[in-house]
Amino acid sequence: MEKGKKPSSLVVSDVGAWAMNVVSSVGIIMANKQLMSSSGFAFAFATTLTGFHFSVTALVGMVSNATGYSAPKHVPMWELVWFSIVANTSITGMNLSLMLNSVGFYQISKLSMIPVVCVMEWIIHGKRYSKEVKMAVAVVVVGVGICTVTDVKVNAKGFICAFVAVLCSSLQQISIGSLQKKYSVGSFELLSKTAPIQAVSLLVLGPVVDYYLTGNLLPNYNLSAGAVFFILLSCSLAVFCNMSQYLCIGRFSAVSFQVLGHMKTVCVLTLGWLLFDSELTLKNILGMLLAVTGMVIYSWAVEAEKQADSKIILRKDTLSEEDSQLLKVENGESPVKDVDLGKTIG
Numbered sequence: 001m002e003k004g005k006k007p008s009s010l011v012v013s014d015v016g017a018w019a020m021n022v023v024s025s026v027g028i029i030m031a032n033k034q035l036m037s038s039s040g041f042a043f044a045f046a047t048t049l050t051g052f053h054f055s056v057t058a059l060v061g062m063v064s065n066a067t068g069y070s071a072p073k074h075v076p077m078w079e080l081v082w083f084s085i086v087a088n089t090s091i092t093g094m095n096l097s098l099m100l101n102s103v104g105f106y107q108i109s110k111l112s113m114i115p116v117v118c119v120m121e122w123i124i125h126g127k128r129y130s131k132e133v134k135m136a137v138a139v140v141v142v143g144v145g146i147c148t149v150t151d152v153k154v155n156a157k158g159f160i161c162a163f164v165a166v167l168c169s170s171l172q173q174i175s176i177g178s179l180q181k182k183y184s185v186g187s188f189e190l191l192s193k194t195a196p197i198q199a200v201s202l203l204v205l206g207p208v209v210d211y212y213l214t215g216n217l218l219p220n221y222n223l224s225a226g227a228v229f230f231i232l233l234s235c236s237l238a239v240f241c242n243m244s245q246y247l248c249i250g251r252f253s254a255v256s257f258q259v260l261g262h263m264k265t266v267c268v269l270t271l272g273w274l275l276f277d278s279e280l281t282l283k284n285i286l287g288m289l290l291a292v293t294g295m296v297i298y299s300w301a302v303e304a305e306k307q308a309d310s311k312i313i314l315r316k317d318t319l320s321e322e323d324s325q326l327l328k329v330e331n332g333e334s335p336v337k338d339v340d341l342g343k344t345i346g
Contacts, residue, residue, distance in 0.1 A: 001017035021244035028237040037228040043227055045210040045218050046095050050205065051202030052231065053238035058237050061192025073185045075193055084197040087172045091202070092209055093165025099213050109162035111141050116170045124174065131206045136298035143291030146283060176249040187246035195242070 034040040043049070084239045100104050114137055121127040124324070129137075180190055205217045270288075 005195070017244055017247040020240055021185060021248050023094060024237050024240035024244055028234055028241050031230055031237060035227065035234060041224065041227040043221065043231070044214045044216055045221070046213070047092060047202060047209040048206035048218060049234065050091055051199055052235050053242070054199035054202060054233040055168070057191065057239050057242050058108060058195035058199045059186070061195055064188070065192060070186070070188055070192065072192070073183065073189050075123045075179065075183050075185060075190065077253045079179065080193055080197055083172070083175055084194055085192070086168050086175065088198055088201055088205075090165055090168035090172050092205075093161050093168060095209065096161040097158060100155065100161055105158065105162065108145070109166050111145055111165050113170050114141055116166055117173060120170050120174055124178075129235050130301060130304075132301035132304065133298065136294050136301050139294030139297060140291050141294075143287050143289070143294050146287030146290060173249055176246055180246075180249075187249075188243060189240055191246045 009194075032046075035043045035049075036046065065072050098108060103111070107189060118129060119135070122129075176187075176190070179185065180187060185193075
């Protein structure tokens, strides 16, 4: 097999992980829309619902460990607590940003995660990007911006919340890949360790944050059978969504996850138009086409970058072998046969 090329089984598993992320993410958005919208069941407790999500994910992780399906690995508790604080701050910050800012500014703040992740990876890991990758990222950002950004209004509190949310979300996604590599831990094993900490903290703080956001108390909500069904559906999809997020970032990178993740935005807009009578204008369609074009260019650019890197590594390996042989000859350590003359040099 040529260097730089993945076995077909790895390609299939990469595509499977990405497909699971897209399907579960879009599914959970559709389920939550029905659960939380005023025309649905008006369950307005987003942060608490996220606590439910991580509780079910933690339960699945414990069952998996107990049955031997997965093996727990050691990760220092301080790293898990630090990661959970960053992740929960990201969730809370995004909810506060959506409440305090216009939808347009909220979308811009989410789009800014791509360049922020690029800069943070450059600072933390010294990673550099080719001009083709930068161009593709710009095309995706512009395309999704055309799709989603409408009115743009901002205030001081909203800007601070958006800034904190983007910073913590970017750091969280970089940390997922870093922790997996640092401690040689699988995506599901890492998730099963962080989920219980996030679940407990979100279930304790979630009702307080939701009361600040909505002015409603969770005990006052009239829980119907339909609401219970969609809460359970949302939690089930969240397990797959969380698992696939860790899988994708472990397999790809935080930047790739952000860029290709905007495919979910395109799917949500399309399904919203099909299922919920959302408006789909020419501007939305053109933006989606531009975003998809950018994603295709990005995939091509990343693959070309990998191929170029593998050729450089191969060339270095070859040169190092030749240099080694020449040094041995000069030092009289290893005789080299002259095939043409049938003589031995040295």
